[in-house]
Amino acid sequence: MSDKYYHTKESVEEYTQLAKGVNGSSLIEKLKIVLKPNSNLLELGSGSGTDWKILSETYNVTGSDNSNEFIQHLKSTFQHGNFEKLDAVSIETPEKFDGVFSNKVLHHLEDKELIASINRQSEILEEEGIICHSFWLGKGSEFFKGIFVKYHEEDELKHLFTKHFDIISIDKYAEFEDSDSILILARKKK
Numbered sequence: 001m002s003d004k005y006y007h008t009k010e011s012v013e014e015y016t017q018l019a020k021g022v023n024g025s026s027l028i029e030k031l032k033i034v035l036k037p038n039s040n041l042l043e044l045g046s047g048s049g050t051d052w053k054i055l056s057e058t059y060n061v062t063g064s065d066n067s068n069e070f071i072q073h074l075k076s077t078f079q080h081g082n083f084e085k086l087d088a089v090s091i092e093t094p095e096k097f098d099g100v101f102s103n104k105v106l107h108h109l110e111d112k113e114l115i116a117s118i119n120r121q122s123e124i125l126e127e128e129g130i131i132c133h134s135f136w137l138g139k140g141s142e143f144f145k146g147i148f149v150k151y152h153e154e155d156e157l158k159h160l161f162t163k164h165f166d167i168i169s170i171d172k173y174a175e176f177e178d179s180d181s182i183l184i185l186a187r188k189k190k
């Protein structure tokens with residue numbers, strides 16, 4: 001078992017406490033404008049399941065994470081939920097979805113991994129499928145609690161996603177401080 005943050009029982013408990021009161025409801029409201037209720041949605045990096053719970057009020061959501069500890073936590077907290085252990089880069093699932101959502105997950109990927117993830121998301125999406133992802137806004141990268149964190153700028157995200165997706169909107173927003181975050185919503189190209 002990995003001893004990295006997000007992959008131990010202690011770090012999952014700590015993260016769940018730290019993230020209490022933080023959720024992606026305003027992002028999910030934007031998703032709801034473009035993705036119909038009851039659509040099949042894959043959430044990458046569901047973590048403690050705060051966003052999964054909100055999403056599941058509207059969508060048929062499959063939650064996922066690459067941490068066994070988080071998957072165990074999700075399965076025991078939401079016993080009727082559908083959760084799979086998936087890495088956001090390889091997304092090894094035979095299923096197809098109408099949408100893919102993540103909230104502050106893809107910033108843990110190196111550039112090459114993010115490109116691979118975007119390619120794979122396009123493969124697992126139905127025609128005109130929707131993606132909705134949030135990132136920390138800015139330049140450069142750092143390690144936080146031992147895990148890689150990459151900041152992204154608007155033009156860079158546009159450039160990365162436009163190979164497979166038509167951008168619907170790309171908006172800065174405040175998670176903790178003014179314009180510390182950015183949300184991209186896009187539709188798979190025909």
Ligand SMILES: C[S@@+](CC[C@H](N)C(=O)[O-])C[C@H]1O[C@@H](n2cnc3c(N)ncnc32)[C@H](O)[C@@H]1O
Pocket residue numbers: 006019044045046047048049050051052064065066067070086087088089102103104105108
């Ligand atoms: C900031 S949390 C996301 C919180 C989530 N939105 C919520 O509602 O609690 C980041 C999550 O991404 C997961 N993660 C990080 N890298 C990942 C990867 N390559 N594949 C899948 N999940 C990943 C972590 O295990 C963690 O659960």
